[in-house]
Amino acid sequence: MVTCMIRLNGVALRYDAAVPARNSATASARNSATISARHGATVSARNSATMPAGSGDRAAAAFRVRDTSGGSPDGGSQDVLRDISFEVAQGGFRWLLGPSGAGKSSLLRLLHLAARPRGGAMEVLGVDVTKARRAALPALRQRIGMVFQDFRLIAHLSAFDNVALPQRLAGRPETQLRADVAELLRWVGLEGKGDVLPQSLSGGEQQRVAIARAVINRPALLLADEPTGNLDDVQAQRLMRLLTEMNRHGTTVIVATHNDALVARHKAPALRLEHGRLVGDG
Numbered sequence: 020m021v022t023c024m025i026r027l028n029g030v031a032l033r034y035d036a037a038v039p040a041r042n043s044a045t046a047s048a049r050n051s052a053t054i055s056a057r058h059g060a061t062v063s064a065r066n067s068a069t070m071p072a073g074s075g076d077r078a079a080a081a082f083r084v085r086d087t088s089g090g091s092p093d094g095g096s097q098d099v100l101r102d103i104s105f106e107v108a109q110g111g112f113r114w115l116l117g118p119s120g121a122g123k124s125s126l127l128r129l130l131h132l133a134a135r136p137r138g139g140a141m142e143v144l145g146v147d148v149t150k151a152r153r154a155a156l157p158a159l160r161q162r163i164g165m166v167f168q169d170f171r172l173i174a175h176l177s178a179f180d181n182v183a184l185p186q187r188l189a190g191r192p193e194t195q196l197r198a199d200v201a202e203l204l205r206w207v208g209l210e211g212k213g214d215v216l217p218q219s220l221s222g223g224e225q226q227r228v229a230i231a232r233a234v235i236n237r238p239a240l241l242l243a244d245e246p247t248g249n250l251d252d253v254q255a256q257r258l259m260r261l262l263t264e265m266n267r268h269g270t271t272v273i274v275a276t277h278n279d280a281l282v283a284r285h286k287a288p289a290l291r292l293e294h295g296r297l298v299g300d301g
């Protein structure tokens with residue numbers, strides 16, 4: 020029995036696995052697990068379990084997008100996405116699928132409030148971002164964790180400082196955040212690499228720093244763009260367990276991926292994009 024525990028924003032998520040994390044991914048995928056929160060209910064989960072879908076409840080939407088276009092990478096008028104409409108309830112999970120160039124990263128850019136939607140309406144956590152004042156967006160953005168496809172680590176900050184950044188921005192005292200950051204770095208297999216600059220880390224190691232930075236504040240919304248692109252199968256499985264745990268504790272999760280094996284193993288509804296249009300939802 021191996022116990023993994025990570026503390027995210029004051030809540031301890033404990034994961035008891037009968038099969039050591041380094042065993043074969045197939046074996047660990049079959050393995051059932053118990054997730055317990057120090058301050059919350061204990062829930063049982065099966066790694067391969069179907070993840071909860073959004074209910075479409077009007078009051079509880081994490082994302083509500085209606086006839087929205089946009090997503091231009093340079094803020095220009097060239098729309099990447101056209102007439103997109105969908106809704107994800109708070110606590111929902113969606114895969115985001117589609118061929119290369121379909122617009123997955125562009126849609127995540129919109130949902131992360133890094134690009135302005137054009138036309139239609141877009142609500143994030145109940146805030147209509149098409150109408151919101153620009154000054155209101157940073158606070159909303161702090162509730163969103165993002166794993167970028169190209170990592171976007173800050174080059175002059177160590178792995179530790181990259182992961183600590185969201186906590187420092189949120190004003191968490193240094194004495195409190197140090198243990199959590201160290202624990203999360205250990206959990207993603209980067210114990211002893213906290214002082215290393217991104218340029219001296221492998222692609223997979225940088226991706227794991229990016230993942231740790233995205234989840235450290237236990238965000239209400241987590242957007243992950245190809246988060247397993249540089250991970251081996253065992254690491255990808257570990258990441259999926261973390262995302263599943265966070266999802267079960269209420270975080271809304273959207274994961275863009277080309278990893279068909281992962282999608283097959285973790286049944287959940289999918290948003291499907293082709294040529295900038297949404298061609299599937301469910």
Ligand SMILES: Nc1ncnc2c1ncn2[C@@H]1O[C@H](COP(=O)(O)OP(=O)(O)OP(=O)(O)O)[C@@H](O)[C@H]1O
Pocket residue numbers: 092093099117118119120121122123124125126168
């Ligand atoms: N920086 C950029 N400048 C100009 N066009 C861009 C830029 N980034 C993306 N695009 C264009 O926007 C469209 C959608 O790209 P996007 O990155 O959203 O696709 P994707 O589905 O994430 O692809 P992938 O699976 O390869 O990551 C593509 O036609 C692409 O060429």
Ligand SMILES: [Mg+2]
Pocket residue numbers: 123124125168244
């Ligand atoms: Mg992309």
